[in-house]
Amino acid sequence: MTVWTGVTFAEVPDPGTNDRVDTAYRSEYGRFGGARVDPRAAARATTLRLLPG
Numbered sequence: 001m002t003v004w005t006g007v008t009f010a011e012v013p014d015p016g017t018n019d020r021v022d023t024a025y026r027s028e029y030g031r032f033g034g035a036r037v038d039p040r041a042a043a044r045a046t047t048l049r050l051l052p053g
Helices: 015-032 034-041
Strands: 007-011 048-052
């Protein structure tokens, strides 16, 4: 079953949000080493908020 609905992508204006996401990501995946984790944690431009509509 597929449900389609409209969403809007919005940047996250609070830099603290990116810090919390990075910390959680490193906590979960840090065992794979910096070569795998660092590039993904550094991709802050991809932290988006999905808004209805």
